[in-house]
Amino acid sequence: MGCSKKAEEKADVAKSQIVARLGEDVVTTQELDNEFRVAQVPADKRKDPAVVRQVLGELVSRKYLVRQALDAKLDREPTVLLDLLRARETVLAKAAASREVAKKSSAIVGSDVDAYISSNPMKFANRQVASIEQIVVPTNAASQDVFEATREMKSLDEVAQKLTALGIAHSRSTGALSSADIPADVFDRIRQRQADDIFLLRGQPNSVFFKVNTVETRPLEGEAAARLARQAMQVDLARSEASLASVEAVLAAKYEGDYAEIMKIQAPK
Known part of the structure; x- marks a missing residue:
């Protein structure tokens, strides 16, 4: 009787660690917790139904495809x-x-x-923050020729018109750049700007065309x-x-x- 009770307790514990079944495969709480970790989901959001639905749904989909791959012997x-x-x-x-x-x-x-x-x-006691208007464009959607064609433009309106004419998706907004976050030589150029200067920061996944409105000191x-x-x-x-x-x-x-x-x-x- 004692052995039977222990076996039932172990079975209950095992069941409590399973959050989903796909045929013979299971998704465990440890796997779900690891997905939260990889996705950098804060601890206080890990019980949010919308977050759980998204993360667990993606995990289940991956498990399903893995089973298909194994059944097809793709792992060989x-x-x-x-x-x-x-x-x-x-x-x-x-x-x-x-x-x-x-x-x-x-x-x-x-x-x-x-x-x-x-x-x-420049990152702390003398930190400066530039208030900017910006146009954000996916870097992989714009060729080097596009960046060259907009290099000498004197307004964001011109840049936006050119991007629209070329059929390149972009968005326009306001933002801020801090001397703590970008290379010192770039911020030096910002401080020495002319009124009509348009700057370009290239990166991944996006690049940013921007015009500086003001620069002010904000110590951190x-x-x-x-x-x-x-x-x-x-x-x-x-x-x-x-x-x-x-x-x-x-x-x-x-x-x-x-x-x-x-x-x-x-x-x-």
Whole structure:
């Protein structure tokens, strides 16, 4: 009788960890929680019916397609096997890099944060914010020729007319740019602007044409400054770790055949 009761309790626990079934496959609470983590859904939103519906729906759809792929034995195809191997290596490499960054980030103390703030006045004590009018365009929808054609234009109206004539989707709005968020040389150009200057910031997925209305000093201080400083220091650490790993990999690698000659130019002296 005691063994039977324990078996029932285990079965109940197992059932409580299942949120959906697709034939023989199941979606567990751990998998759903991981989807929330990957999607960066805040803890207080994870019970929101609309959020759960979207995230769980996408997870179920993926599970369904995975079962179709397995039934069709697609996981045995050479290219699929290589893609699976690459995905595994990518996850492991990211985990290794993240662990190193987390370890070094935990060693950041208050004096480190204060030193960073002091060394970057344009991000903090002397931070400036530009009020702008902007036109946002998907970068992949506009060729280099389009950017060149709009380079000498003197108003956003001209830019909008050109984009419309070329059939390129775009949106127009107001916004703000902070000296804490964009490269120093770009903000220097903003401060030295002429009245009719139109600027272009290219990026992914969008590029922005913009005109500056005003620039004013808005210092960033206190807890907000410390929080931004820590985030910036963590980004710097991630870049540093990536560069270090790249150098160490080059030093450790022994290239074969023609690749030895090709890769020789990349090896540090």
